[in-house]
Amino acid sequence: MNALVATNRNFKLAARLLGLDSKLEKSLLIPFREIKVECTIPKDDGSLASFVGFRVQHDNARGPMKGGIRYHPEVDPDEVNALAQLMTWKTAVANIPYGGAKGGIGCDPGELSISELERLTRVFTQKIHDLIGIHTDVPAPDMGTGPQTMAWILDEYSKFHGYSPAVVTGKPTDLGGSLGRDAATGRGVLFATEALLNEHGKSISGQRFVIQGFGNVGSWAAQLISENGGKIVAVSDITGAIKNTKGIDIPRLLKHAKEHRGVRDFDGGDPIDPKSILVEDCDILIPAALGGVINRENANEVKAKFIIEAANHPTDPEADEILSKKGAVILPDIYANSGGVTVSYFEWVQNIQGFMWDEEKVNNELKNYMTKGFKDVKEMCKTHNCDLRMGAFTLGVNRVARATVLRGWEA
Ligand SMILES: NC(=O)C1=CN([C@@H]2O[C@H](COP(=O)(O)OP(=O)(O)OC[C@H]3O[C@@H](n4cnc5c(N)ncnc54)[C@H](O)[C@@H]3O)[C@@H](O)[C@H]2O)C=CC1
Numbered sequence: 580m581n582a583l584v585a586t587n588r589n590f591k592l593a594a595r596l597l598g599l600d601s602k603l604e605k606s607l608l609i610p611f612r613e614i615k616v617e618c619t620i621p622k623d624d625g626s627l628a629s630f631v632g633f634r635v636q637h638d639n640a641r642g643p644m645k646g647g648i649r650y651h652p653e654v655d656p657d658e659v660n661a662l663a664q665l666m667t668w669k670t671a672v673a674n675i676p677y678g679g680a681k682g683g684i685g686c687d688p689g690e691l692s693i694s695e696l697e698r699l700t701r702v703f704t705q706k707i708h709d710l711i712g713i714h715t716d717v718p719a720p721d722m723g724t725g726p727q728t729m730a731w732i733l734d735e736y737s738k739f740h741g742y743s744p745a746v747v748t749g750k751p752t753d754l755g756g757s758l759g760r761d762a763a764t765g766r767g768v769l770f771a772t773e774a775l776l777n778e779h780g781k782s783i784s785g786q787r788f789v790i791q792g793f794g795n796v797g798s799w800a801a802q803l804i805s806e807n808g809g810k811i812v813a814v815s816d817i818t819g820a821i822k823n824t825k826g827i828d829i830p831r832l833l834k835h836a837k838e839h840r841g842v843r844d845f846d847g848g849d850p851i852d853p854k855s856i857l858v859e860d861c862d863i864l865i866p867a868a869l870g871g872v873i874n875r876e877n878a879n880e881v882k883a884k885f886i887i888e889a890a891n892h893p894t895d896p897e898a899d900e901i902l903s904k905k906g907a908v909i910l911p912d913i914y915a916n917s918g919g920v921t922v923s924y925f926e927w928v929q930n931i932q933g934f935m936w937d938e939e940k941v942n943n944e945l946k947n948y949m950t951k952g953f954k955d956v957k958e959m960c961k962t963h964n965c966d967l968r969m970g971a972f973t974l975g976v977n978r979v980a981r982a983t984v985l986r987g988w989e990a
Pocket residue numbers: 720721722723724764791792793794795796797815816817818853867868869870889890891916917919920
């Protein structure tokens with residue numbers, strides 16, 4: 580199912596549970612602003628290459644719009660719209676003073692050299708610099724981008740507006756990035772998983788995990804889960820998939836993945852078909868790569884009892900229904916992966932204050948936010964007699980609706 584259709588469907592279900600006025604519902608659904616730009620760069624060999632870049636600013640009722648920038652061949656307007664909308668509900672679930680946005684460029688970053696990526700990022704920034712800003716819209720990394728991308732955006736933006744470190748988060752720490760931001764989404768996934776398991780009388784220790792994606796989010800989640808006694812029995816990325824029922828040695832896999840740019844050919848497990856990763860036998864499945872990967876084609880085959888959505892919208896609504904009939908418990912993206920944007924918020928606060936926190940403070944505050952977020956989601960599940968996805972959606976949508984009504988519509 581198309582990402583936007585799926586996201587709108589979840590929003591409308593939540594709006595119905597909340598009894599939202601239909602006009603308010605419509606106003607919350609329509610994005611604040613959609614930007615589409617052409618980005619042409621000279622390649623290293625002198626030829627020209629053109630790309631399409633997007634920034635969708637979904638809602639700013641609760642504060643500056645916030646969300647990552649994705650570089651991936653499958654980036655399209657509907658997906659960016661869906662991801663921007665998810666950011667609006669996510670920042671509200673986390674209860675940080677932001678709205679939602681998302682951006683992306685349809686490109687394969689693996690096919691571009693570092694200097695081509697820098698040129699592409701600078702051209703994209705030139706096209707959107709008037710529409711982003713510390714108090715309007717604050718980008719961050721997502722799939723295919725990272726601290727270096729944020730450093731280029733910061734530098735290009737600063738040429739037009741003066742040096743402004745708070746205009747992006749997820750920057751290198753040498754440029755005002757927060758300690759702990761790199762690991763934050765994975766660490767948030769750890770805290771979210773602990774909160775869920777705790778409720779079911781279980782702990783991370785001894786549980787068998789499967790993780791799809793071994794980039795920023797998947798690799799940090801794997802590392803922190805294994806440090807806490809979880810057994811990672813299978814991992815995949817774009818290069819391949821490996822399985823070891825005795826538990827994969829994650830520090831060794833991290834070293835291998837760094838040296839070989841992927842998990843393929845790791846000798847600490849057996850290679851398996853990457854397509855089977857989501858249906859491998861395990862207790863807990865963590866999709867940490869693309870959207871829409873759990874769908875009606877494979878949902879019936881999923882063995883995990885718990886699914887922790889580290890990726891954005893990895894499960895489509897049809898799969899949600901199938902899995903819930905099977906008794907699986909899904910911890911939804913807008914709560915489960917909110918650790919990244921939460922520490923982005925801490926980074927922005929530190930930049931504005933001009934005062935750096937130590938890593939322990941960042942991690943402790945993150946734990947407080949994730950613990951409180953889980954309690955708030957559960958409270959909504961009780962109030963509306965719904966599952967965790969609708970608990971999170973009703974929580975986020977209700978907070979944004981309240982802020983919207985309070986601000987009013989007078990022109
Ligand atoms: N970076 C962040 O702070 C946050 C990221 N997310 C979400 O987490 C997910 C992963 O993002 P990052 O780790 O930042 O991206 P990344 O670019 O660092 O890593 C992506 C990983 O997915 C793998 N991958 C790509 N296509 C695949 C496929 N077809 N099958 C298996 N693996 C595949 C790549 O090989 C790589 O290991 C995305 O859905 C993103 O939106 C959510 C919240 C915050």
